[in-house]
Amino acid sequence: MTDAFISRLDNREARIAVIGLGYVGLPIVLAFHEAGHHVIGFDVDAAKIDAIGAGRSYISHIANDLIGELAQSERFTGTTDSAELRAADAIIICVPTPLGAHRDPDLTYVEDTARMIAKVLKSGQLVSLESTTYPGTCDEVLVPILETSGLKAGADFDLVYSPEREDPANPDFDTRSIPKVVGASTPGGLARASALYAQIVDRVVEVSDMKTAEAVKITENVFRAVNIALVNELKVIYARMGIDAWEVIDAAKTKPFGFMPFYPGPGLGGHCIPVDPFYLTWRARAFGMHTRFIELSGEINRAMPDHVVTEVGLALSKHAGKPYKGARVLVLGAAYKKNVDDLRESPALELMEKLEGLGCEVDYADPFIPEIKPTRNHPGLSGRRSVEIAPDYVASRDVVLLATDHDAFDYDMIASYAPLIVDTRNAFARRDVSGILLKA
Incomplete structure (x- = not known):
């Protein structure tokens, strides 16, 4: 029938x-x-x-x-x-x-x-x-x-x-x-x-059944969260050893089997990866189980903004001779990922708040987000507007912090005029930087 x-x-x-x-x-x-x-x-x-x-x-x-x-x-x-x-x-x-x-x-x-x-x-x-x-x-x-x-x-x-x-x-x-x-x-x-x-x-x-389909989605995002945590931890370890984590990953991904590239960053953003694994963590407790691997991954990923802020402070002290207080910081990108206008769980917002809390004067530039709309976790940034980034303005900043690597940014101009760049996305790796480039 x-x-x-x-x-x-x-x-x-x-x-x-x-x-x-x-x-x-x-x-x-x-x-x-x-x-x-x-x-x-x-x-x-x-x-x-x-x-x-x-x-x-x-x-x-x-x-x-x-x-x-x-x-x-x-x-x-x-x-x-x-x-x-x-x-x-x-x-x-x-x-x-x-x-x-x-x-x-x-x-x-x-x-x-x-x-x-x-x-x-x-x-x-x-x-x-x-x-x-x-x-x-x-x-x-x-x-x-x-x-x-x-x-x-x-x-x-x-x-x-x-x-x-x-x-x-x-x-x-x-x-x-x-x-x-x-x-x-x-x-x-x-x-x-x-x-x-x-x-x-x-x-x-x-x-x-439905619970299997629900588990599929959770598994996909737990997989991503865990692997991103791994490369974030490797980035910090390799940096201490004087090794470029991005170069390591790019070389490792030439292996045609047994490896899948994930890349480090300033933290996790978006609605899925920072959130979904904890739905499973919560659910597992109802069955008397503890998701130690997932929870450890969450700790590593949530710690990344603090790591980046520390690196900015060290860069300012060593290369600009300045403390956090009064330092002029330009954050490139407010969205959680490149080429979107999505602020959900964006680590860039946390970076801005933490730097301002330490006394920095922080501006942001994002062609996709002209104004920061109200968010649950960062109400103090509501109404903040993106700045125009001309050469003179870039040159006047003590440090440029790249949080989101939008394709629309004029990286060559920024590389030519910024006195100090802290790059969390490896976007400046193959560019001629006139100032000082540091990865975080």
Whole structure:
């Protein structure tokens, strides 16, 4: 017998709702729209809905013309009204899952979203969670909330988990080319979820259940966090020995097997890597287990901003004859990674606060972030604006600290005029630096 949900997908009659129109949700909206489906984009932030309606992108790597096409399409509905979700065949949840003050999972956004859906949930709908979380979240948190609707998961509606795998501004991969992992509570739900995501990706990877799919995402980011911690520790050790860690890594990666390059930096940023491993750490404690390797990696990565600040202080003292107090510091880059406008968990913000706390006069320059918007952990930097970096200005700084290696920076100009550069990304390695270059 033909499945009605899948038939509606194949006939382009299905409506796909996406909750949360940020770095994950907006690309999914665009992908389903491009595939010919009617998409309902929901967000509690009316400014996002207004921006889309005006054809204006609020994410730097997503072009305005794509948003303009969306705004003019009869197959897109942007809304802050949760009642619109009732018209959807599938509801995809893309909301934040941050850490609390004590580094415990904060599922407030997921729980509030589930309560909102429960009020409009109808028989036959499919609900997919994409937000990163710990294994067991769908079964233990979402199912009870969604079933307050009076409907039963697996019988009246489908609940599935399909972790997001977006890598903003990565030119080599997009939504379609990145395989999509899917786990569901029933075989029918798995088939429908696979059919749903097959509309926008080239390969769907089915796993046995939702908690396995949840574990896949955690494993991917634990792997990255642990390996980044390793190279961060190696960087500090090799520097003491007079060895360039970046040169070591570049040579090691010529081995065609058994090695994968990871690179050091000033700390971890973004929503995933600094956060997700601690979801597993918290969950493991419920089973009487201790994630010593993950916790040690977290300690190393969280210590990197302090290491960089110490290196800046030593550089100022040795090469500029100045203490922290009164030193003029230009921080290049505020975003957590190159070529994006994403401030989430950015180590650059921590560097700025720590240096100012020691008495430095700190400016920042970032072509992607003209103004620092309010953040949970760095409210004191809210409203700070990026400076223009002309040669005279660069020359007037006591030290230039490279935190984020955006391609848009004029590295040759900076190398020519900065009296002292502390480089945490190895961006100046092959450039002719007229002043003093140090790596941190």
